[in-house]
Amino acid sequence: MAKAVVVFDFDETILDCDSDNWVVEEMGVDDLFKELLRTMPLNPTMDRMMGELHSRGKTIEEIAEILKRAPFDPRVISAIKAAHALGCDVRIVSDANTFFIVSILEHHGLLHCFTEINTNPAFIDDNGRLNIRPCHKSHNCPICPPNMCKGLVIERIQSEIVGSDRCIVYLGDGKGDYCPSLKLGHGDHVMPRKLYPFWDLLQSNPSLIKATIHEWSDAGELEAKLLNFIRKNEKKEEFTSESNGFV
Numbered sequence: 687m688a689k690a691v692v693v694f695d696f697d698e699t700i701l702d703c704d705s706d707n708w709v710v711e712e713m714g715v716d717d718l719f720k721e722l723l724r725t726m727p728l729n730p731t732m733d734r735m736m737g738e739l740h741s742r743g744k745t746i747e748e749i750a751e752i753l754k755r756a757p758f759d760p761r762v763i764s765a766i767k768a769a770h771a772l773g774c775d776v777r778i779v780s781d782a783n784t785f786f787i788v789s790i791l792e793h794h795g796l797l798h799c800f801t802e803i804n805t806n807p808a809f810i811d812d813n814g815r816l817n818i819r820p821c822h823k824s825h826n827c828p829i830c831p832p833n834m835c836k837g838l839v840i841e842r843i844q845s846e847i848v849g850s851d852r853c854i855v856y857l858g859d860g861k862g863d864y865c866p867s868l869k870l871g872h873g874d875h876v877m878p879r880k881l882y883p884f885w886d887l888l889q890s891n892p893s894l895i896k897a898t899i900h901e902w903s904d905a906g907e908l909e910a911k912l913l914n915f916i917r918k919n920e921k922k923e924e925f926t927s928e929s930n931g932f933v
Contacts, residue, residue, distance in 0.1 A: 689773040690919050691847060692912070693840070693866075695858035696780035696787055696805070699879060700766070702757040702905070705786045706732055712752045713739055729806055729833035732783070733818040740815040749816065753789045759905035763794055765912050770799035772916050775852070777801055779839045781831065781862050783808040783818045804839045830865050837865035844869065855915060856897070857908065858884050870897035875915060877902055 697704040706728070710719040715738060722731045739749070769776050776799050780787060785808035791797040808818045820833030827835040843854065854870055856863070859879035864887045867876045874897035878885040881903070888899055900915075902908045 689775060689852065690916055691775045691777065691843060691852055691854045692769050692916075693777050693779055693843070693854060693856045694766075695860065695863055696778055696782050698859040698882065699857050700758075700762055700778070701790065702759050702762075705753065705756060705782050705790070708756050709749060709752055709786070710735055712755075713744060713749075715739065715742075727832055728781070729818065729820050729831070736816040736818060740813070746810055746814055746816055749785075750789045753786055754793045756790060758790065758794060761905040761909045763796065765905075765909040766796055766799050768909075768913055769916055772913075772920060774916060775801050777843070778803045778805065779836050779866065780805040781821075781834050781836075781860075782806065785810075785816055785818075804836075806833060827865060830862060834862070835865060836862055837869050840866040840869045853919070854897075855912065857902075857912070860884055861887065864888070867895055867897065870895070872896050874898070875900060877908070877911065879903070879908075 694700050697706070707716070710716045715735060718738060719731065719735055722734060726734070766776065778787065778800055780803070783806040784803065787803055787805055788797060791800070804821065806818055806821045808816055810816055822834050822838065825835040825838060827837055830836065840854070840856070854874045855877065856866060856870060856875070857877040859882040861883045863878070863884040867888065870876055876888070876895060876897045877900050878888050880901045885901060888895060892899060900911050902911055
């Protein structure tokens with residue numbers, strides 16, 4: 687049986703915090719961040735914040751050092767390494783940005799475990815300022831933020847594995863993870879973090895979800911459930927599940 691495609695959200699799923707909030711709080715500009723969010727979407731707000739930090743003389747190296755200190759549970763690190771070692775196609779679909787994600791994964795020696803990172807592109811200009819752009823310039827999804835529809839990414843991944851017997855295991859926590867979960871089918875698995883917005887949305891009407899739902903609360907439960915799925919898949923056994931329900 688082909689290996690599973692394991693798709694992780696990043697903030698509050700791989701990382702045990704929100705990387706955007708972590709940087710602005712550690713840099714002492716969270717008040718401005720909260721003020722801007724009242725009138726601006728998150729993606730352009732974060733670009734604006736990077737400009738603000740640059741104007742205050744903060745360097746890209748300082749941002750990178752702050753990212754290295756972001757809380758990252760070692761059990762999630764173990765789960766990612768194990769999934770990769772077992773031959774899974776491990777990917778990221780996140781509304782963070784490439785600089786934040788790559789900086790953190792490189793620091794923890796995990797970047798090689800991922801076949802792709804789908805997120806908002808970021809680049810450093812000639813002045814040393816970090817610029818953040820939207821993943822999608824436009825889309826027609828009514829439930830996703832204007833800069834990124836994770837459902838579009840999942841549909842593209844599905845088109846790449848059509849005809850194979852690979853399932854998708856999707857892990858997330860936020861509202862933006864709901865759209866891709868609606869794209870998953872029977873035989874796929876969705877893992878929402880319990881008591882987070884994604885979990886709340888799934889609980890409100892689980893009959894809309896074709897994939898099997900497996901909730902998790904902390905890094906230990908994420909690691910145990912994910913690796914259990916993968917190893918059962920490797921042995922050509924059915925995943926322990928209940929269709930269209932929480933397990």
